[in-house]
Amino acid sequence: MTDIDHTRRRLLAGATLLGTGAALTGCGDSSPLAAAHAADTASGDHTTDVVIVGAGLAGLTAARRLTASGVRTLVVEARDRVGGRALNHPLAAPARPGTIVEVGGQWVGPTQDRVLALIAELGLETFKTWDIGDYLDYRNGQLVPYGHLFPADPLNLGLNRIPPTDPAGAAEAAVAIQQLNDMAARVPLEAPWTATDAIAWDSQTFQSWVDANLFTPGGRDLLQLAIEAVFSAQPRDLSLLHVLFYIHSAGSLDHLINTTGGAQESRIVGGSQRIALRMAEELGDRVLLNAPVTQIAYDARSVTVRGERFSVRAQRAIIAIPPTLAGRIRYSPALDGLRDQLTQRVPMGTVIKVQCVYPTPFWRDSGLNGQVTSDTGPVKITFDNSPPDAHVGVMMGFIEGEDGRRALRQSREERRQGVIDSFVRYFGEQAAEPLDYIEKNWAAEEWTRGCYAGYMPPGVWLDYGEALRAPIGRLHWAGTETAEVWNGYFDGAVRSGERAAEEVLALL
């Protein structure tokens, strides 16, 4: 081994700084730590028991679990920060120092038991997403406020998130949601391709199903918007079987789309990246930043992970990155054709997360909760993303699916204007002059390449599903895309890290 002492010293310094960053600001890319490490490519030859590729929630959870069992681990992370798709962004004044918004994933909700347990173990706290006041629905040029029609909603049917603007469409959407929930319950989470109707369901897109089953323009619009919002892809991109798997994975479509009672219910004090920062702080010099993995060699005795100027030799590897990124690594020997072709077939969604900062959350004064559904882009979904004490107002929106793809062709200034036009349409002239505009274009991120997650087009579950998690020799796969429960979410990432760690522990 060479350079190991130097590398260890640098990592320890990095770990200390990482902890400081977490405590002070919880911020990521723009922290002094990030700048300090930017030019500092990882180097040296290392040996450990288990090497983990990727310091997102999946990789860090796996490392934490293995470390707790006394196994030596080293996490190698391409970026100059941890967290992957969880990233805090510090707000400028007049926001108080240390105030952040998340530019990646942010919410957690009921039944996301593994991430909620992790948050508690790490000493972090959650607070409720602002969900008080009326929703807005913008459709056919009309802006219609509506209340929590069914505040109790005991069966969690998601009735509050179906705008009643077009009663026939709303009724048809509610029936369709129930139908989808029933079909989803018949998809085995561990092997969706074995569902009785798998061939029929994986041979069509979600759009084909909508075309065959919904007849009112309102009902079709609502279902399409729900799918765009959940997958950041178009209904024409997605296998019906994948949509059903995803619904079952979350429990129901209502869990996916609801704020209170659903996946958008709560936020993490100080920002979701703190989950990763706290884990990295615990792991200390077991996390190597600025370490993009380009090659993995494996044989019957060991595995060696390599980057430009570093290598890590281990007994086993956990590759905790999305399938499409795993497909960009060179393997020696080459992976079997099934796994390789799978990695060619799981595209990432398209989303640009945008936020405008205002002196106050002024929409609350008009009795609005800040949540919009709309038939007009670029922003068709919004949320009040103000800090817990609302000392500034933050309106957040998503530019998703084909709107996102259109926005990729625009300049930042053109996108900014489109976002402000959307916010003015929903909340009036007060939205016209934000103090700040923040956007994160995940499609342009080299180490993510799109969000919220990878999804399955038609035929992929059927022909390649079994290659998603199956270890190959000493290589094990993790990442939210491999999760059975809450696939695509933080909770799924955590579960996948736990599962991969157990898989490895059983074999060491």
Ligand SMILES: Cc1cc2nc3c(=O)[nH]c(=O)nc-3n(C[C@H](O)[C@H](O)[C@H](O)COP(=O)(O)OP(=O)(O)OC[C@H]3O[C@@H](n4cnc5c(N)ncnc54)[C@H](O)[C@@H]3O)c2cc1C
């Ligand atoms: C805008 C947005 C909003 C979202 N909203 C939510 C939400 O509200 N709630 C929720 O639960 N989920 C949400 N998600 C999804 C959530 O962020 C992800 O499910 C989760 O963070 C995935 O974790 P992961 O560890 O599986 O993958 P990642 O976070 O992608 O981690 C993979 C890591 O591997 C690194 N890496 C990649 N390639 C290499 C390589 N070759 N060598 C070394 N390292 C590599 C990456 O840099 C990254 O750090 C959202 C995502 C986005 C982007």
